[in-house]
Amino acid sequence: MYELFDIEGKKIEHHDLQDKSHWCKDGEKIEEAFVRLYGNELNLAINPAKATDPYAPDLINTQTGQLADLKLQSTPFFKAQKLYGIDPTYAVVFNEKDKLRYQEKYPGITIYYWVDWKAVKFKMGANEMVVQPLYGVWKTEFKKFNSYLATCNLHYYQQRVDDTKGNAKGSYVCDIRNETFEKLI
Numbered sequence: 001m002y003e004l005f006d007i008e009g010k011k012i013e014h015h016d017l018q019d020k021s022h023w024c025k026d027g028e029k030i031e032e033a034f035v036r037l038y039g040n041e042l043n044l045a046i047n048p049a050k051a052t053d054p055y056a057p058d059l060i061n062t063q064t065g066q067l068a069d070l071k072l073q074s075t076p077f078f079k080a081q082k083l084y085g086i087d088p089t090y091a092v093v094f095n096e097k098d099k100l101r102y103q104e105k106y107p108g109i110t111i112y113y114w115v116d117w118k119a120v121k122f123k124m125g126a127n128e129m130v131v132q133p134l135y136g137v138w139k140t141e142f143k144k145f146n147s148y149l150a151t152c153n154l155h156y157y158q159q160r161v162d163d164t165k166g167n168a169k170g171s172y173v174c175d176i177r178n179e180t181f182e183k184l185i
Helices: 020-042 080-084 096-105 142-149
Strands: 003-005 044-046 059-061 067-073 091-095 110-116 121-124 127-130 135-141 153-156 170-175
Touching: 020 044, 020 059, 020 067, 020 110, 067 091, 080 091, 080 153, 080 170, 091 096, 091 110, 096 142, 096 170, 110 142, 135 142, 142 170
Parallel strands: 067 110
Antiparallel strands: 003 121, 044 059, 059 067, 091 170, 110 135, 121 127, 153 170
């Protein structure tokens, strides 16, 4: 078992990471908060199709009509350095399941990464890893991003091997500093 801590050293308790329905409901609140904070600045609104299709892309550009999806990353992939050679301060993940869905249904989609490390320290037994706090919004066009994903490692989640809840079984481990990402905020 592992423990996560915030910048003040307080232990972080979070909901079961495998409970997809909880995280989908939480996602709606996150999308609304993102649009409240950055919608005007980035010309983004909640995609009206979300009202009838919870799996529709999250956002729409209010000027161009371009569809977009939001990826909030609040917990670093602490083992990214050890497993894949990426400083965990800058490691973000992208579900393989989303890659396949975008390739089929939304090849022109834009992806926004909202990074806000709530956890900055990871402890498991005697092992401890610390990252630098990171906050910002980055974007990438899926066509360009998809080419970058071909160079990224695919990490399979041990706790999802026998998953039947619809969770992604693996994610690509990406470096937010790569040129495929454009920092906006």
